[in-house]
Amino acid sequence: MSGEADREVGVHVTTQQLVALEGRARDLTFIQRARSHQQLAGRMQSAMRGRGLVFEELREYLPCDDVRSIDWRVTARTGRPVVRVYGEEKERPAIIVVDQRINMFFGSRLAMKSVAAAQAAMLTAWRILGSGDRVGGFVFDDQKVSEVKPHRSRNAVIAFADRIAALNRGLKAAYPAPPSPEALDGVLRQVAEIAQHDFLLVIVSDFDGHSETTRQLLLKLSSRNDVVCLLVYDPFLLELPSSGEIVVSGGRLQAELPLSKPAVRRSIDKFAKDRGDELRAWQRQLGLPMLPVSAAEEVAPQLRSLLEQSAWRQRRR
Numbered sequence: 001m002s003g004e005a006d007r008e009v010g011v012h013v014t015t016q017q018l019v020a021l022e023g024r025a026r027d028l029t030f031i032q033r034a035r036s037h038q039q040l041a042g043r044m045q046s047a048m049r050g051r052g053l054v055f056e057e058l059r060e061y062l063p064c065d066d067v068r069s070i071d072w073r074v075t076a077r078t079g080r081p082v083v084r085v086y087g088e089e090k091e092r093p094a095i096i097v098v099d100q101r102i103n104m105f106f107g108s109r110l111a112m113k114s115v116a117a118a119q120a121a122m123l124t125a126w127r128i129l130g131s132g133d134r135v136g137g138f139v140f141d142d143q144k145v146s147e148v149k150p151h152r153s154r155n156a157v158i159a160f161a162d163r164i165a166a167l168n169r170g171l172k173a174a175y176p177a178p179p180s181p182e183a184l185d186g187v188l189r190q191v192a193e194i195a196q197h198d199f200l201l202v203i204v205s206d207f208d209g210h211s212e213t214t215r216q217l218l219l220k221l222s223s224r225n226d227v228v229c230l231l232v233y234d235p236f237l238l239e240l241p242s243s244g245e246i247v248v249s250g251g252r253l254q255a256e257l258p259l260s261k262p263a264v265r266r267s268i269d270k271f272a273k274d275r276g277d278e279l280r281a282w283q284r285q286l287g288l289p290m291l292p293v294s295a296a297e298e299v300a301p302q303l304r305s306l307l308e309q310s311a312w313r314q315r316r317r
């Protein structure tokens with residue numbers, strides 16, 4: 001029995017394993033100040049809105065008020081100086097999107113991309129709940145989408161973990177459904193219907209099948225919300241062996257790739273480079289973080305290195 005359980009490590013996750021990540025999420029934050037130098041990260045720096053101020057009321061200007069708070073349109077209309085009053089933002093609801101399609105069922109070392117995505121999503125969910133905000137999300141595979149509405153509740157996060165684990169268990173080599181590259185766009189459309197403004201949106205995916213439609217949806221979402229993309233990848237394509245053959249599958253069809261042939265290696269190298277360049281271009285154009293998470297390494301330490309720790313910032317001040 002233990003041998004069977006060992007073989008499952010990194011292949012599938014359970015609800016209990018995802019719930020157990022709660023303690024490892026306490027020192028994460030979603031404001032990145034340091035630049036990332038990993039191969040897929042490019043040169044980026046996040047511009048997160050964070051907790052800010054929300055409009056409360058208009059009132060007459062007082063001598064102690066900052067002149068920058070004057071609402072000049074209302075002042076011109078009323079003929080007397082009027083200021084806009086803001087209060088501290090109380091909460092920011094968050095939605096986490098988790099990709100569990102068959103394209104995520106690949107891993108060359110430590111874990112499948114689907115497992116790394118599940119762990120990254122749950123570390124994110126626990127941290128957001130710990131900050132006092134509502135959190136929910138969408139989990140999707142090639143056939144269906146499962147939604148948990150945002151709540152400020154530990155039970156809601158556990159329910160989210162259960163949905164992730166359920167779809168994760170369905171991934172296997174003999175996957176019954178054909179791959180669905182357009183499924184990501186479908187989920188982003190659902191998110192756009194809910195996240196009208198000031199949400200934190202965390203998208204955990206390998207972005208397989210991304211298109212111009214995907215870019216436009218992310219542009220729309222990022223114009224009104226904070227969007228963080230956790231790009232889950234396996235380093236295999238970045239570090240191809242010099243010889244031998246590999247068998248790749250799109251879910252139903254399989255093909256052998258002879259890595260000893262230069263033309264094959266060049267084609268694979270070009271595919272990996274073009275894909276990385278395109279995603280980095282999106283990052284620059286949309287102004288959103290696209291943070292690389294490797295399935296070949298533990299997820300929690302990677303997130304800590306990508307997302308500056310709140311406690312570290314406090315000590316530096």
